[in-house]
Amino acid sequence: MQDGRLSVAVVGAGYWGPNLVRNFNLSQDWHVAAVCDLDLERAERLALTTRSAVAVRSVEQALAIEGVDAIAIATPARTHEAIALAAIAAGKHVLTEKPLADSVGSGERMVAAAEAAGVVLMADHTFCYTPAVLKIAELIHEGELGDITFVDSVRINHGLVQPDVDVFWDLAPHDLSILDFILPDGLRPQAVSAHGGDPLGLGKACVGYLVMQLADGVIAHVHANWLSPTKIRQLIVGGTRRTLVWDDLNPTQRVSVYDRGIDFVTVTEDAERAAAQVSYRYGDTWVPALPEVEALSLMVGEFAAAIREQRAPRTDGHAALRVLKVLDATSRSLEAHSAPATVGAEREETVA
Numbered sequence: 001m002q003d004g005r006l007s008v009a010v011v012g013a014g015y016w017g018p019n020l021v022r023n024f025n026l027s028q029d030w031h032v033a034a035v036c037d038l039d040l041e042r043a044e045r046l047a048l049t050t051r052s053a054v055a056v057r058s059v060e061q062a063l064a065i066e067g068v069d070a071i072a073i074a075t076p077a078r079t080h081e082a083i084a085l086a087a088i089a090a091g092k093h094v095l096t097e098k099p100l101a102d103s104v105g106s107g108e109r110m111v112a113a114a115e116a117a118g119v120v121l122m123a124d125h126t127f128c129y130t131p132a133v134l135k136i137a138e139l140i141h142e143g144e145l146g147d148i149t150f151v152d153s154v155r156i157n158h159g160l161v162q163p164d165v166d167v168f169w170d171l172a173p174h175d176l177s178i179l180d181f182i183l184p185d186g187l188r189p190q191a192v193s194a195h196g197g198d199p200l201g202l203g204k205a206c207v208g209y210l211v212m213q214l215a216d217g218v219i220a221h222v223h224a225n226w227l228s229p230t231k232i233r234q235l236i237v238g239g240t241r242r243t244l245v246w247d248d249l250n251p252t253q254r255v256s257v258y259d260r261g262i263d264f265v266t267v268t269e270d271a272e273r274a275a276a277q278v279s280y281r282y283g284d285t286w287v288p289a290l291p292e293v294e295a296l297s298l299m300v301g302e303f304a305a306a307i308r309e310q311r312a313p314r315t316d317g318h319a320a321l322r323v324l325k326v327l328d329a330t331s332r333s334l335e336a337h338s339a340p341a342t343v344g345a346e347r348e349e350t351v352a
Contacts, residue, residue: 005031006304008095009062011083012074013037013046016097020072020124023296025050029304036062059083063090069307070120073097076164081106084121088113093120093307098173099327100320104344107324111317120306122313123320125177129295129302132246132254135288136237137182139257145239148218151179152236156225166204168194168330171224176323177315178235179220187322189214191340194333199227210330213340254290259283 008030010021017035024030032053037043043055056062062071063086070093073083080101084094094114100123101107114121127133139145153175162170180187189212196205210222233248243258260282306313325343333341 003031005029006069006307007031007033007067008070008072009034009036009056009065009068010046010072010074011036011059011062012097013039013042014074016124017074018046018049019296020074020095020300021046021050021053023294023300024072025053027297027300027304029301033065033068034062059086063087063092069093070095070303072124077102077169078164081110084110085113088117088119088121091117091119093122093303095122095124095303096320097124098126098177098320098323099123099169100317100324104321104324104328107317107321111321114317120303120313121317121320122303122306123177123315123317123323124296124299125173125181125315125320125323126295126299127174127178128181128315129298130248131290131293131295132248133178133181134298135255135290136235136244136246139244139288140182140237140239141184144242144257145237145244146241147216148183148214148237148239150218150236150238151183151214151220152238153179153221154223154232154234156223156228157231158229159226161200161202161206161226166196166334167206167208167224167226168196168210168334169327170226172208172210172222172327172330173323175222175224175235176326177319180319180322181315182237183214185215186319187326189220189326189329189343191342192326192329192333193338193340194330195338196334205334212326253287255288257286257288259285 006029008024010017013035021032024032032050034054034056035043035047036056038057040055040057047053047055071087072095073080074097077099080096087094155171155175176187191213193211195209197207198205200206206226208224212220214220235246237244245256247254302313329341329343
């Protein structure tokens with residue numbers, strides 16, 4: 001530590017690394033010791049934006065810097081395991097960009113290594129630290145919506161087509177991590193069914209629809225799309241008492257809670273009579289006030305708190321692994337022409 005601050009080295013100075021460096025640098029909890037990138041000039045430019053970080057080209061150099069407490073990884077998912085395992089072996093805490101890794105096996109090895117070493121492994125599931133999602137989780141866990149009946153999530157935009165992953169692996173981790181965070185039992189679907197479209201002929205899904213079968217007959221749906229000319233980030237969570245809508249692009253009404261729904265007064269076996277028993281409920285709409293706080297600032301604060309308090313962070317390795325297992329099942333469903341794919345149960349025991 002330096003002046004009571006924890007010390008971090010950020011690996012990766014490309015797209016996401018600068019966001020991490022900026023928030024670590026502004027935090028009272030952190031000191032940025034190093035910026036690491038294969039492009040040393042790029043690392044040097046980013047290091048100059050901090051108080052006193054040095055620029056290095058290799059992870060080994062970053063780990064060798066005296067006093068470094070943690071490594072933050074902002075590199076492609078295929079590189080996460082090797083970097084994380086090297087950091088964990090050196091006794092460092094680890095923060096990884098989403099997704100945790102590029103395969104379930106890699107993710108499991110990372111989680112097991114961190115637990116065996118007694119260090120914090122945390123995923124940067126950024127949306128889980130937005131004031132809106134924190135409020136949604138609070139409302140659901142307090143029972144304001146009642147029992148969850150359905151979830152519908154849309155994340156579409158005219159975005160960057162990624163060279164190494166499909167639209168599910170690029171965009172859906174955001175939605176899946178949010179669902180894992182807000183659902184009372186986390187993201188534990190029994191099976192998933194994925195439908196992907198490749199209108200550009202790139203050999204990967206650019207438009208995707210994912211349906212997940214949750215407990216008690218609840219269905220969750222995620223729509224991800226790189227090709228839409230309009231940008232939509234919306235989540236609808238239906239409950240037996242109320243329905244919640246999150247519109248991330250609406251600055252004045254991000255979260256709305258609707259006291260509206262459909263009730264069955266009685267249940268009969270006669271379909272025609274049952275239809276007549278439907279009661280439509282029209283109540284008020286409530287818009288909770290939300291603070292204006294950058295999600296990444298809360299995320300780096302949670303990383304520091306988990307290290308100091310020797311506890312699991314909100315988005316720990318197990319949460320990230322649940323997301324990874326759904327992504328894996330999604331790929332298997334696509335390979336099986338959209339047939340349902342089961343999601344493997346998370347191992348609870350520590351792997352030696």
